[in-house]
Amino acid sequence: MDSSTQRFFLLKKLTFKLICAALCFGFSGAARGLDSGLIASTVAEQSFINQFHLEADYLSASQKANRLSNITSMVHIGSLPGAIVAFVCSERIGMLWTTRQCCLLWIIGSVIFITSQNLGQVYAGRFIMGLGIGQFGIVAPIYLGEVAPREIRGMLVGTYGMSEYLGIMIGYFAVWGASIHIPDSSAKQWVIPQSIHIVWAGLLLFASLFCEESPRFLCRQGRPKAALHALGRLWNLSPLDPGIHVEIANAQIQLELERQMTSKIQFIGALKELFGTKSHLKRIALVCVLQCLGEWSGPNSVTTYAPELFGLFGVKGQSQKLFTTAIFGAVKFVFSLMSALFLIDSLGRRKTLYIGLMIQVVALAYDSVFLTIFSSLSGDSQQESAVRHAAIGAIVMIYFVGIGWALGWNSIQYLITAESFPLRVRIAGVSLVTLWHYANRIGISKATTLMLLEHGSLTPKGTFWFFTGMSLLGLLVAWRFLPETSGRGLEETNELYTGGRNAKSPHEAQVDF
Template sequence: MANEGSYRNLYLAAVVACLTGALFGYSVGFIGGILVLPSFLHHFRLDSLPPDSLASATSGTVTIWLVGALIGVPLGMPVCSRWRRRRCLSFCSTLYVLGTALQMVNVNGSLRVFDAGRLLNGVGVGAGTLVSPVYISEISPPSERGMLLSGYQTAVQLAALAGFWAAFAAHSILSNSSALQWQIPVAVQLLPGVLLLLGTIIISESPKFLAEKGLLLSAEDALSWLRALPKEHPDVLEEVEELREDSQALEMLDAPERSFFRELRDRSVRRRLSVGVGLMIAQNMVGLNALNYYAPTIFMSAGFTSVSSSLFLTGLFGVIKVLSATSFMFVFVRLRSNRFWLQFGSVVCGISMLVLTYCVRRMPAPGRHNPEASKLTADGIVSVLMVYIFAFAFGISLGPLSWNICSEIFPSHIKAKCCAITTCVQWLFQIVVAGVTPHLLASIGWATYLLYAGCCAVSLVWVLFYVPETKGVPLGRAMDDLFSQLGKAPQAECIEEVDETTGLLSRRQRSIGRRDSIGFPV
């Protein structure tokens, strides 16, 4: 599509949708900090508990949010698929704000009430992780889709960093005896939640969703607003005609009337699900959560033994993740294909884990009465660098691309259901990894990183032999053609290069022989 209009409305809609990533990131970033604030411990009478009971209580506060997010995905699915994408965004922001309010009005010092707010909070985040990538993929032209989808991961990392420093600043500035010390970081959650709720009033519905519901006039209005062009403009009319063709093809197949289990008989749908589920598993199993959990200990083992220096390095770890997400969004996503970055990330993350394994094995454990444990060593410095290199490589590969690819590969009429499955897998494995990693670190120590290096190798093989190139492929028939031809012999020599500059491919010139254009061995 010629860029005769302005993308201001498109970018505004994408920013609003990406606020669900801010809900996600801030909830992850601030909770670890407030759980150790003296004011929080005193208010909820946790400072009088024995260590085992305290660990159990704080672990429950963290875990119940993850459980809520897992529950939120299937709860959000019918809202997303039947009641419109925009309403699902309103649904998740409303739950998030209500959950935050429940945490704030807790005047009796009941941790159960606070955890109930965290649960509701998590449900809103889970629904948001389902609908936002779907909405962004459906409103974006192919030339902008990769960049705008990557904005979701950028929002996650920016908000996580803000959450970490919000708790840190509250501890540094406010008195330990003041309830504001923990209430202010909690209240900050209202900012992205309310902005998202207000933003859903402004933005348009997904034109693709409206067209498939038979609301072509509404789809035309939505496209006109998103592209900032009059409805009579040729580019708008072209997109509307493509939406009409897709909706008519869907009606001819009676796809909306078919059950989801009948849809799964389609080999193409099963292939897409396996790609999405595999990417979400890989995203969690390569080891980022292990570093998120153990980074402060690694830094202390490296010789940075003071709490302030360890916290500073942990904050820098968050900065690296923000830089990687931002640079991918604005630079790397346009340079090479999705498959290249997935392979690159798997290789670099695997090498980082191998080097980290070697260094951690040689470093003394923190807390030992050994003068060598508090000295900076080459192994310690290299281990810190490996943590940062891993974080950056992950942030330009599996971090954003797992979400991006899952949001664009599924047929629109079952996209909400399929994305619900892949998103549930993501949350489920996040819970598993968060629960298993501490036990692995306690039992096998440095070998934990060797295990994650092996997972990086499996991820590389998976991408090489199973994940096709989707960059620049328009949603609808072009994506259907891509997956329907996997595993079949090429039948045509006419190849059309698929990249970010392709724009909307002509329906009359699509080739079914895509081996060379996608770089995937069929």
């Protein structure tokens, strides 16, 4: 079968219900992207700076950096308790209703934020936004992984990471457009773009009306017949279809084996099982290390503080910085879409990640060398042709940092968490890993502003060398320990995370319902 025929065959797997799932759960990734893109540009707008005194004379350089990082990281801080809420709600009311309450929290927080009169209200609104947005990182990858046919699981789960960059691109362009058409003296300059949060959350709520509950959640609730019918509607097949029976049978068998080993699981019980079982500890250790290496390799910091970084490499003028940042978002979106549609399933998880990380390492190394040689672009040196050309190259390499992340870690990090844990502890395991993910996001978001200070602990050149080293380390760890899971059933993939890259798949079985 040639590649075009194979692609046509895979696209036939995309039924109406799966498209609805991609629109609701997959595009919920845009929540975090919208926040990153909007807040990255909003905090650089003069109207926002003036209203909340981000550059007040009475603040020192470190105090200004802390105030900025507090605003940008508050959604990540809210995401931490959001991850726990997601675990409780997903176990009790299912993933569909959990997603709906996420949207409501997101809307409430957005309303509080855009009506802010002081810095405390900004923090409160963004914290509540984080409570909702943070839950998507758990619910969406699990749901998409559980409902997708194995042939397109990477593509469907990849829509979550891809949509994050769709949100970033929309956020960047919205703020850039507002900065052109609305004067700096008006709060509408930042309020109108931030209102996109409410619109997007409403669209996700509407799309959820056409979605099915996860069949594997129904299995955990002791409703295998309902699971058969739900999966049949999702895949547009009869509940009597052998493929449907095999999929649900594998889930039932794994669930039954796990129930024989442990009693009924609650949150504390789930944590005890995760940390009390050697195989689970291996999964947690590997996935947490990969998440840490991904976050501290720098690209998310580049996304959050893009206007400031483009200024560091010589881009002048507020409008020019915002426009350059908007194009940066568009480039990342295109390549994340390419990764989700054409690479993750056909080329494989490992090779796609390798390509992305190698691009990322080379781009970050160039910028590190540039900042080491030309630590400042002020004075006569800026007029020199060689320096100007090198600076243009550094700006281009920032784009390649985004391309590398979009192809590699951006999609793979969510796919790893969705595929690594067995059914019984999947929600608990993903919740724990996502808590760790958000904690690292908070850390890197707050640390970057201080790391980039010219007289700080690392300075800009040290910061980029740090990002380069973490990216290279991530490449080595992924090459040594990350298994290839493309084309495997969901009940097979979690075994690969404890059995090594070449672990054999378990035999499929069928049971009566």
